[in-house]
Amino acid sequence: MRGKERLIVALDVDDWSRARELAGLLRGVVGGFKVGMRLYYRVGPAAVEFLRGLGREVFADLKLHDIPSTVAGGVRALTAAGASIINVHAAGGRAMMRAAAEAAAAEAARLGIPRPKVVAVTVLTSLDEQALREEVGIPESTLAVALRWALLAKECGLDGAVAAPLEAAAIKKACGPDFLLITPGVRPPGAPLGDQRRVMTPGEAVQAGADYIVVGRPILQAADPVRAAEEIVKSLGG
Numbered sequence: 649m650r651g652k653e654r655l656i657v658a659l660d661v662d663d664w665s666r667a668r669e670l671a672g673l674l675r676g677v678v679g680g681f682k683v684g685m686r687l688y689y690r691v692g693p694a695a696v697e698f699l700r701g702l703g704r705e706v707f708a709d710l711k712l713h714d715i716p717s718t719v720a721g722g723v724r725a726l727t728a729a730g731a732s733i734i735n736v737h738a739a740g741g742r743a744m745m746r747a748a749a750e751a752a753a754a755e756a757a758r759l760g761i762p763r764p765k766v767v768a769v770t771v772l773t774s775l776d777e778q779a780l781r782e783e784v785g786i787p788e789s790t791l792a793v794a795l796r797w798a799l800l801a802k803e804c805g806l807d808g809a810v811a812a813p814l815e816a817a818a819i820k821k822a823c824g825p826d827f828l829l830i831t832p833g834v835r836p837p838g839a840p841l842g843d844q845r846r847v848m849t850p851g852e853a854v855q856a857g858a859d860y861i862v863v864g865r866p867i868l869q870a871a872d873p874v875r876a877a878e879e880i881v882k883s884l885g886g
């Protein structure tokens with residue numbers, strides 16, 4: 649995969665016309681767009697449908713986490729809207745992840761469209777070891793938990809995982825080269841971390857095994873978002 653195809657821009661803005669403007673400017677520079685709760689809760693499936701029309705990857709990042717039948721219904725809706733990647737929380741467990749994988753396959757087959765990839769969110773990149781232990785109540789290291797959840801996702805038939813780049817090498821090694829790895833928590837050298845805690849640069853993330861990197865604020869808040877995206881792509885080898 650070329651560097652350009654690896655970059656997914658998180659369209660974390662409130663304004664739909666700004667999101668469309670950014671997508672139009674960036675469509676030739678990046679591999680895809682991510683619609684998260686910030687935009688989806690305002691615009692709905694129309695956001696996914698519009699971005700799909702640009703011919704790039706569309707990552708519907710709604711981090712589904714509920715009982716299996718409810719998650720299956722959410723996955724069917726996002727599949728019908730045209731998402732090419734959908735995420736669910738690994739913490740929802742085995743039955744929930746299996747239901748998500750089955751729902752994506754069944755709905756895509758019913759509609760005669762390509763099956764979206766379903767990936768598991770592991771340990772949020774905004775958590776550090778201390779928060780995981782003391783606030784969330786999980787006593788293992790972030791690496792151990794991310795690895796355990798990625799392996800569970802694979803066992804449940806999911807296509808990949810979302811994890812911090814710091815965990816990428818271990819997950820790729822354990823889950824194999826075909827297990828898709830998406831890493832947010834990516835910052836170009838010197839960029840503010842914001843609320844991210846477990847971060848690496850774009851080059852380091854890809855070096856560690858990330859198939860896709862997700863970048864939001866370093867591009868969205870740049871004076872020139874196209875230039876910022878181009879710089880990241882350049883750092884990945886073009």
Ligand SMILES: O=C(O)c1cc(=O)[nH]c(=O)n1[C@@H]1O[C@H](COP(=O)(O)O)[C@@H](O)[C@H]1O
Nearest residue numbers: 658684709771772773810832862863864865
């Ligand atoms: O699932 C995600 O995309 C996700 C998982 C995670 O652990 N951390 C994480 O930051 N994200 C998303 O990735 C994006 C990162 O944005 P920036 O921190 O602005 O680059 C945001 O849209 C987050 O919602």
